[in-house]
Amino acid sequence: MDFELAEAELLLGRTPAVLRALLSGLPERWLRGNEGPETWSPLEVLAHLIEGEKTNWMPRVRVIYEQGEAGQFAPFDRFAHLRASEGRSVDDLLDEFAALRAQSLEEVGALQLTPADLGRTGQHPEFGRVTLGQLLATWTAHDQAHLVQLSRTLARQYREAVGPWQAYLSVMR
Numbered sequence: 001m002d003f004e005l006a007e008a009e010l011l012l013g014r015t016p017a018v019l020r021a022l023l024s025g026l027p028e029r030w031l032r033g034n035e036g037p038e039t040w041s042p043l044e045v046l047a048h049l050i051e052g053e054k055t056n057w058m059p060r061v062r063v064i065y066e067q068g069e070a071g072q073f074a075p076f077d078r079f080a081h082l083r084a085s086e087g088r089s090v091d092d093l094l095d096e097f098a099a100l101r102a103q104s105l106e107e108v109g110a111l112q113l114t115p116a117d118l119g120r121t122g123q124h125p126e127f128g129r130v131t132l133g134q135l136l137a138t139w140t141a142h143d144q145a146h147l148v149q150l151s152r153t154l155a156r157q158y159r160e161a162v163g164p165w166q167a168y169l170s171v172m173r
Helices: 005-023 030-034 042-055 058-072 090-110 131-158 163-168
Strands: 121-124 127-130
Touching: 005 042, 005 090, 005 131, 030 042, 030 121, 042 090, 042 131, 058 090, 058 121, 058 131, 121 131, 127 131
Parallel strands: none
Antiparallel strands: 121 127
């Protein structure tokens, strides 16, 4: 499927509500459960999305839009969120994410990006030259990947409790 900015904006705009529906009001044991060593809990995933909103997606959009090929992306610390979320409630994190995402989408809309703009390039620290369209598509897919991760992590909290039905629930494997 080719990238369509309007469709990406629809998906990106829905993520805060999906997160709120999945996480708000859950007991702490559900919010802090994970899939095992070196995996993230739902709270940690939410904090990671907040960190990305602050230091990854829009800063990189700005680099490409304002500096073009000469613009270098700052490296993204994929684990900074582990410190940033300590002691905060899920609703506080959900509110922050929703506000940041609304601000990001407003800023993207204000750029009035054209198809030619989506071809603008910047320099990723690992991948080299990337386009604005690729960055925006990745942002959209990144949200979806973490929504899958959250759903899987929540389901796996009942891995043992489902007993023999594990065989029919691919999410448990």
